[in-house]
Amino acid sequence: MSGVVITLLIVAALFVLALLWVMGAYNGLVKLRNRYKNAFAQIDVQLKRRYDLIPNLVETAKKYMSHERETLEAVITARNSASSARKNVSPDDASNMKDLMVSEGALGASLGNLFALSESYPDLKANQNMMQLTEELTSTENKVGFSRQAYNDAVTVYNTKRETFPTNIIAGMFNFNDAILFEVSDPSEREAVKVEF
Numbered sequence: 467m468s469g470v471v472i473t474l475l476i477v478a479a480l481f482v483l484a485l486l487w488v489m490g491a492y493n494g495l496v497k498l499r500n501r502y503k504n505a506f507a508q509i510d511v512q513l514k515r516r517y518d519l520i521p522n523l524v525e526t527a528k529k530y531m532s533h534e535r536e537t538l539e540a541v542i543t544a545r546n547s548a549s550s551a552r553k554n555v556s557p558d559d560a561s562n563m564k565d566l567m568v569s570e571g572a573l574g575a576s577l578g579n580l581f582a583l584s585e586s587y588p589d590l591k592a593n594q595n596m597m598q599l600t601e602e603l604t605s606t607e608n609k610v611g612f613s614r615q616a617y618n619d620a621v622t623v624y625n626t627k628r629e630t631f632p633t634n635i636i637a638g639m640f641n642f643n644d645a646i647l648f649e650v651s652d653p654s655e656r657e658a659v660k661v662e663f
Contacts, residue, residue: 491636498627502620502645506557509613509648513552513570516606520545520577523599527580530590534583541580544573557621563646614648621645
């Protein structure tokens with residue numbers, strides 16, 4: 467074999483290796499992106515469940531807390547705002563994620579106020595329907611927390627891979643954008659909502 471043929475074979479082999487590496491890096495980023503989007507979908511499912519429980523909770527509380535109309539309306543308004551933000555959110559859109567985090571914080575605060583006020587109503591605390599709704603909401607809150615943790619873990623793995631050399635070159639070429647962590651935007655949100663009666 468002549469030197470030209472050997473050189474062409476080496477160049478072709480290097481090209482094939484580079485192409486295989488690009489394909490592997492691209493496919494790895496796609497896999498990680500799909501993983502964090504799936505994890506976000508799990509948060510979405512739990513948030514929908516939470517939003518569905520809140521009107522029943524408010525209706526039950528309304529029978530006992532007729533003088534607390536502002537608090538009940540605040541919960542419904544916060545729930546509607548969070549539900550609306552959830553419908554418009556994409557995990558790789560920082561603005562929409564921030565809106566969702568802020569509305570979730572407002573909803574948590576208004577629920578906290580509702581549960582704090584409900585302590586003054588012993589009949590409400592003893593109501594079987596209220597106890598069941600509270601238990602379901604507590605379970606859902608736990609699931610939301612676990613889903614957020616799984617989502618943030620998936621986002622961290624994706625972002626790390628996306629930012630690490632040499633995969634960052636492929637990420638930049640194919641517009642693999644930064645994914646947004648689901649973080650607490652207000653320090654007061656770090657306190658757990660008490661949903662026990």
